[in-house]
Amino acid sequence: MTARAPLDARALPAGTTVRFVLLLVVMLVASISALNVVTRLTPTAIPSTLCLFAAGYDPDGDFLASLLVGTDRQRGAAECLTSDASLSYGRGLVGTAVVLAVAVLLYFALPGWRRRRRRLMTLQEAGCDARLAEELAELTRTAGVRRAPRFLVDPAALGAGAVVFGRTGHYTVCLHAGLLATRPTDPAAFRAVLLHELAHLRNRDVDLAYAVTALWRAFLPLVVVPTVLTFGLTLGAAQFFGMFTGADQVFWPAARPSVIRAMAAPLFLVLLVVLARADLLRHRELHADADALAGGADPGVWQSARDAPGRRASALTALWRTHPTWAERRRSLQDEAALHTLGPVQFFLAGAVTLTAARTLSAFTGNTTALLAVALPGAVAVALTVWRAVGWAARQGRSTPGTVRSGLLLGLGLVTGDLMAGTTSGSHFLPAHPEVLLMLVLGALLYVIWLAQCARLRTGGLLAAGIGVAVGALPGVAAIGWWLRTGFLLTAGDVLGAGGLREQIVLTSPGPWEEHGPALSLGILFLQVAVEGTNPLSVAAFTALWLYPLAHRLRGVDGLGAALCAGLLGGLLGLAAVAAVRAGLHGIRPVQGERGGWFSLLYLWWVAGALWAVVAVTAAVVAGRSGRFWLLRALIAAAVAHAVALAGQFALGSIDGCLGPLRVLGNSCHWVPAGSWPFSQLLAQLVVPAGCLAALAALMGRAVRRALPGRRSERSATVGQRPGRARTAAVGVILLVLTTAVFGPAAALARGRPSGLAGPVAGQRPPPPPAGTERVRTFQFVAWFSLSGKADVQQLGAAYQDFERFFQGLRDAAETAGPDGKVTIDGVRLRVVCAQLDRVAGTALGHVRIPDAGLDAQWSRALDLTRKGARDCAELVDAPEARPGQAEEVLSGLTDGYRASADVLTALLNRIDQARQYWPDLVRVGEQPTR
């Protein structure tokens, strides 16, 4: 396989604009989140917080337990938990609008403020001659700046430099007095400085840099300082003085990691923004230098320039300087590699910024907005950077160094961003399964490698590269989308397993599952990942992974033929595996008529497992035997193998009954494609995740190949890489993949109960919440009482008071009855009393359960008895004919409900009396509920 027609890297934008936009977005997103929390310091005043507690939430518990709160189909809980979701970020949005308004004001005011503060003079005021104006006009034309900027003089700037500033459409080039002083003696330096500054204007660096600066100056005092101060003081007061002022004591010490994270997050963001802005500005300086030189500047100016004393930057301090050192600038002018090679720091920053902002934004706007506003620019920035670097390297006939390092750092950035968002960490600093985050590292590594290989394939000009970048961004966006939707949940553990998926399968498809534990585990894994197989974005991204390189094969790039052949072979191997599964299941198939349900599932999952194994092996072998396009070839081969095997499986399934010892579901020989189609559809849903597995297997195959002694890939041989170093890197990758596989999602998913039969079943009554501290349990009860308990108790009490009055009336009537002893019952009134009891009990049963198993059982029994008695009563009254025999029975039922209710109401009031000592404000009986 050979690359052709290298792209002129400078034809592609550098991606700086996208990265600047990403910085603006990340600050705005952080503002919404931080201001929302800071302005809402009493979580107990938030209805959904009370709902969470009422439904059994324990702040000391883990994230997985909190995820399951309210998922037990309690109508009241679900309604309550979502009641204020749309309002919960209103304050943050308003606060961010203020920040944005201040930033806009600053953006317009900063240039004027700078002019006044530095006492800048116009050229006329400075008495400059006409020749200077002419030279400036000529330089402006040379630099390609269409609209001439305003030139001012800084009389107190004694260096021989200049600076540009301003806002869109109104730019100023500020000439330092020192520069003008040395102009007569060093006109070349004057020209070089001006061409450099004008290049900044032409490249639109001023617009972006000052937009970020303006937002930054609003963000720092209005968001960062209040947030850090608020949470810092809260933390200090709680930690050292025992006063958790941020919320109720019930949240402490569980809230400690959250408070520390809330305080650290803005500081971390400050660091990210400062580093990313400095990195971008350094990059723009190098471009401005190159443009100045192209405009005729004297390179000797750069040669003679020296860093100011004390400017010897260490690797660390260099990170936040806005200018590269002069040595770096000279190197960049001699060799443009610095302009185009992959900068690991920018990959780390892109990853961290993207995922922090995406996680935060998705929490209140949903995933789509987060993907469009954050993930898309992030992925485009990464794809552009890789495409430019590879395009330049190809043009120079060089390799693209740093692909692996950049991929790993992108992944580390994603991990850092995710940890800072801390969504799944609950009351801890780390999520329950931090090892799952390794998936982000591996995914990012594979993504950058894939991008680099695709960029090497590209042909044609700017349009082709633009299409390549657009297609290249797709898998990045899709991967972040997956992580935002379901991927991040893996860090909390087996969410679906804990939610009762295994039990649900056993319940709905009963069978001898004890003998098929591995298949059941496999099936649960497939069910979890199959969701992605139907997501349009994931499908499009998966298609791009192999179709883009395949399309280039069709346009003449050599070397993909072998991959296609390997794919066909893999497909045949897949068919053999399907046949083996059939042979294995043939012996245990139930009698005809009982082959649906569990047996069909067993067949489906084993076939899917066999296909996955074949796809993985195909990808690993092809990658191990390929050269520099190993990942593309592996993905194409895997896709072909999967397609061939799926088609074969469909054909075999259509003639199932004709297959003799390979028969699974059929008995008689017929062509029944309609019977095989549903299986094929389900298997097709697993194609996308299988593609991810293929990529991982390819990486493993490639690493194993490079780690084997005595084998050197042609790439390391051609570009002179040190084999020892390559081998160490390969071993590192193998360990990374193995660690992820063993401790990552596979392990988390396999941790389910082997029998799969114990535990709760969805739809049934959930287990009582785990016993927390007395304070937490009491607060849960208080939350229930505040939300619905108080109203229900009061209404039930009032309904029974009516009933009691009615009953007392009967007793009085009986005492004054005539000689026959008969009492006439007021049917209309009794109907009203019973209807009220029925309504009140029904309403209470629809509300959140009491987060106390004993009390809830009592309460539910009382409500059930009340409703039954009330309905029997209504039926009696409504009966067309009199049923005197039933009256006593109905009254007895009503009395049972009355007694049970009296008992539980007494218990509830006692409990609330106990709670009053902690939260007197929340449990004032007689007032309206808190909500």
Added chain:
Amino acid sequence: MSAVVLDVVTQYAPQERQLVEWLARLDEDEVVRLLRRRRGEDPLGFGLSEAVAVVTPVVWLAVDEAFRGLIGAAAVGLAARLGRLVRRTPPLSAGMPKLSREQLAVVHRRVLEGAAGAGLDRSAADALADGVVARLALDPAPEDNPPEGAVG
């Protein structure tokens, strides 16, 4: 005061004369603030932060300090103290007071220190300090009569 600086700069660093003329148009407090201000990296600047004009700030700041010391010592009244509190620095009058021998020695030392800090070699620093002191010791030129050649 700018006349003193201009005379000295014209003699010892004529290429900086234009700078002094520009600075002379600003309020003297402003000039001192701007010259004392430590300049960091300007985003989107060229990156040459090292001063190429070193004589002007050394002379200006030394002369400014000498005059402020004199005026500060003279202003002992309550009103002057209040004025200092409000303005932070005393105003420089148009006229230049005569400096004593001790005061001239202080100025000499300040110029030497400033010149060393700016990277001037010892002989140049000595010459500059002598030049400043000599200029101050001479009959002062009135502020409102700028030297010949000054712009504006």
